[in-house]
Amino acid sequence: MVDAKVVCMETTNEAQRAPASTNAPAAHARAMVGLSELANLLCVALDIPADMTDVEFSVRRLQPGETLCRAGDEFEFLYVVRSGYLKTVSVDGAGNEQVLAFPMRGDTIGVDGFDRGHYAADAIALDSCHIIIVPFRRVAGLAGHIPGIERLIYSVFNHELVHRQNMVRLLGMLNAQARVANFLLDLSERFGQLGCSRSSFMLRMTRQELGSYLGIKLETVSRALSAFAASGLMDVSRRELVLNDVEALRRKLESPAAKDCERRPRSAGRATSCPPTVRLAPKARPLSRMAA
């Protein structure tokens, strides 16, 4: 991996479509990336002492369809996406696949492997990618030398945590259209942050993969997109997408179960009062073989 040689010129950092093939032209990937750039990518402020500026990480390039790591592989690196798009897929015992995330620039892959010592999901490129290879132990070992490096790691963990939190909300509370709308709005926002168009972009995944991610079937994804297009919220052509009415799209995720917009006191007993909303455990007779 990390096919060095690579003459290292790359100026911009945006995803660019690796011509692949031949040899030279695709050389816009530096072989190594410094710690400060890494921190930048992760949106974490980090003061790097003068004697630590030589900390660098290698970069791996992936072709579309290529596998970065597999569930079960030993946890050794964190992978930070520098450019390109991937999917992470978990496969349970029965062989059922579920897409867990579509990592893109600034996202980290592999965090979930920390405790068990091996990754929990496959990571597969959906496009040409540049991935920064971050040896976890090495970085964690810098904690004593670079103040804030722990904070960086906590932040990476937390970021993943929040993402899954959002998925739980999406899967637990939203209907199919709202899920799709939510996904598109997220994507639009992220593209915006990367300096790309918020309103016109391309999906990198199939309907099937998107459905797996959103907990619905591919047909349902297709129907949701068609419905949005039919009501003028967007134009859809295969994976090409143009958002026409972001506000209306945003309204799609408030609709279901919008019943109780009631008050929530939020005052009074500074985490101390609150009359026993919860009933004490019911007595429940000893359960002596009921039910026929």
Added chain:
Amino acid sequence: MVDAKVVCMETTNEAQRAPASTNAPAAHARAMVGLSELANLLCVALDIPADMTDVEFSVRRLQPGETLCRAGDEFEFLYVVRSGYLKTVSVDGAGNEQVLAFPMRGDTIGVDGFDRGHYAADAIALDSCHIIIVPFRRVAGLAGHIPGIERLIYSVFNHELVHRQNMVRLLGMLNAQARVANFLLDLSERFGQLGCSRSSFMLRMTRQELGSYLGIKLETVSRALSAFAASGLMDVSRRELVLNDVEALRRKLESPAAKDCERRPRSAGRATSCPPTVRLAPKARPLSRMAA
């Protein structure tokens, strides 16, 4: 329980609701807990230097229904459950509530607040609780003095991560009965680890709360439990539960979508090959205003 007479001799800085009855009997809650006990509780091995054995944390006691912390409160402590049961609830903009977890002994509350600096969910006691108050900054500050303290923190983050990961799988791939079965099996397992009965226990939450957690309605929870009871897998009386056939229960979560038990090569191209499963981005003509 804990029918107060209220002699109230609050020692720690935490708000604590009257020590149980008179004075002595319920005093199995020390006011402070040491670092080694904390590490134990979190199932993390931790070597504590001799000069660090005096690191201690205060304990807060909660009555059923009492609030430990609220979404939006400043992130300052991690809360580790020493005994008792709680629920964490997130409330979105529209006032829709979603139960995120039912923390019990050994679980940590508040991790999700790290990045934003404020908690993301309310935490409410479902029973009398002892909660260890862990000032995050203080503990993180020990990293230089106690090797392994970072590992402990990573582990806490990772634990939460894995839990949410599992929720994503549950919400994205399982039907209602499988969700309930999965929950009961988890609960049984956890009770077993705590030295309680794996087959006979009490649910601390309402059907409503459980449904919110599992992404289904309370009636559906009730029906699932009734169905399990009807087929002899368990006996249910209100919140009292007796599992009769754990294996059959386990089979309930393999049923849906058990179609492709096919092979997965898992060999060959050590994360490098894999013929372009993924098609290059489709050309998609420039999308010049399609759709009426």
Added chain:
DNA sequence: CGTCCTATTGACGTCGATCAACTCCAGTGG
């Protein structure tokens, strides 16, 4: 004893899954 809350159960409606037909496009090979 009456009220409130939790839980159960039934009837019915709806959203999304399932099955299937069709189109579109890329790639392949004649």
Added chain:
DNA sequence: CCACTGGAGTTGATCGACGTCAATAGGACG
């Protein structure tokens, strides 16, 4: 160049699981 193939995507028809609404019962508590 065109015919064939296969995967991605769209759309319709149908079915089933789960949500919704409602009635009822029972325990907790004042």
